[in-house]
Amino acid sequence: MAEGLCRMLPKLDVECDVLFHGIDWIQGFGAKSSWWNGFRKQHLRKSIARKLGEYDLFVISWYTPNAFSDGFDLSPLRTYGRPILQYEVYFLGGNGYWQERLPSGVLDRYDGYLVASAVHEHPVTSLKPVFQVGMDLKPVHSFLQQREEFVVLFDFARKGYESERELQWAAVNELGLKTLELSGEYTFSEIEALYRRTNLGFVAHYEAFGVPIVQLQDYGALIASPQSSWVSRHALVESGASLRNAKELPFSSNFVFYHNYEDLKARLRESVSACDPRLIRSTLHNVQPHFVSGDLEVLRCAIQEFT
Numbered sequence: 001m002a003e004g005l006c007r008m009l010p011k012l013d014v015e016c017d018v019l020f021h022g023i024d025w026i027q028g029f030g031a032k033s034s035w036w037n038g039f040r041k042q043h044l045r046k047s048i049a050r051k052l053g054e055y056d057l058f059v060i061s062w063y064t065p066n067a068f069s070d071g072f073d074l075s076p077l078r079t080y081g082r083p084i085l086q087y088e089v090y091f092l093g094g095n096g097y098w099q100e101r102l103p104s105g106v107l108d109r110y111d112g113y114l115v116a117s118a119v120h121e122h123p124v125t126s127l128k129p130v131f132q133v134g135m136d137l138k139p140v141h142s143f144l145q146q147r148e149e150f151v152v153l154f155d156f157a158r159k160g161y162e163s164e165r166e167l168q169w170a171a172v173n174e175l176g177l178k179t180l181e182l183s184g185e186y187t188f189s190e191i192e193a194l195y196r197r198t199n200l201g202f203v204a205h206y207e208a209f210g211v212p213i214v215q216l217q218d219y220g221a222l223i224a225s226p227q228s229s230w231v232s233r234h235a236l237v238e239s240g241a242s243l244r245n246a247k248e249l250p251f252s253s254n255f256v257f258y259h260n261y262e263d264l265k266a267r268l269r270e271s272v273s274a275c276d277p278r279l280i281r282s283t284l285h286n287v288q289p290h291f292v293s294g295d296l297e298v299l300r301c302a303i304q305e306f307t
Helices: 002-012 022-028 035-052 096-101 162-175 188-197 211-218 228-234 261-274 277-287 296-306
Strands: 058-060 084-088 112-115 130-132 151-154 178-181 200-202 222-225 255-257
Touching: 002 296, 022 035, 112 296, 130 296, 151 162, 151 188, 162 261, 188 211, 200 211, 211 222, 211 228, 211 277, 222 228, 222 261, 228 255, 255 261
Parallel strands: 058 084, 084 112, 112 130, 151 178, 151 200, 200 222, 222 255
Antiparallel strands: none
8 A cells, every 4th residue: 555655646746755664663762672772772763753854744554453553652753743644445434343443533643544445334433534545556467368267266264254155165166167265375476466367256255445356356357245235345436425324336347246046156157258357457447447546636635735
């Protein structure tokens, strides 16, 4: 996410850096140490302080629970008097799960939010501005136009969703389709190499937002799910929309929804006969380009708002 943002900003003539150890720097400002380590850290802190003082805006792109935990102290950054934004795939203030669990007022910790998708499941509980800037993917591998066979990808297994996965496996095996299954750990390059070979990827469980869902489409794969609610933030709705009372959501033709075992087999047969990786990829780029290369106009508005 951070690297993608730094590919987008120069297009707006905005200089930027990704500080991969930035969080550690901030956390380390208050850490205690021995005399010698303390001397070294004091020198390092002065160097870091000078570096941070060069910026007009800070963006925290970090694992969401950590970015809002009581142990994460933003006060060292506040001393510079610069706005601090958070960049995530979605906004916690529009998510029912986090609305129930976040301490009152914690969303005010940041001055604003940049998100890949500003589609909300519940009415937003914060007055802080939220900008749907999308994301810049930059695939690791080249696009594979021709596929020798139809390949189905099973995501990492999720506890509590075993019955749905068994149904998917049964349908795929009955049709004799080739499969890939994610397990263990992968580098970005390794997992995208599997996405590149995939024609249809199953969603394993509810996704608040799925970056792999976008990546798979960008490599020419359909997305299959038993429920549209599992992928609701990928619906074709306006930025800022609340889905709380929505009964039917519009999706692009890249999404395959099914209701039962026989329906799944029928949809798989249709997908095998009609799958066109180039069409899937172009559909994503045409209807949701902000998920591929970002929305520079919205990002420009966000930068102007805070600088």
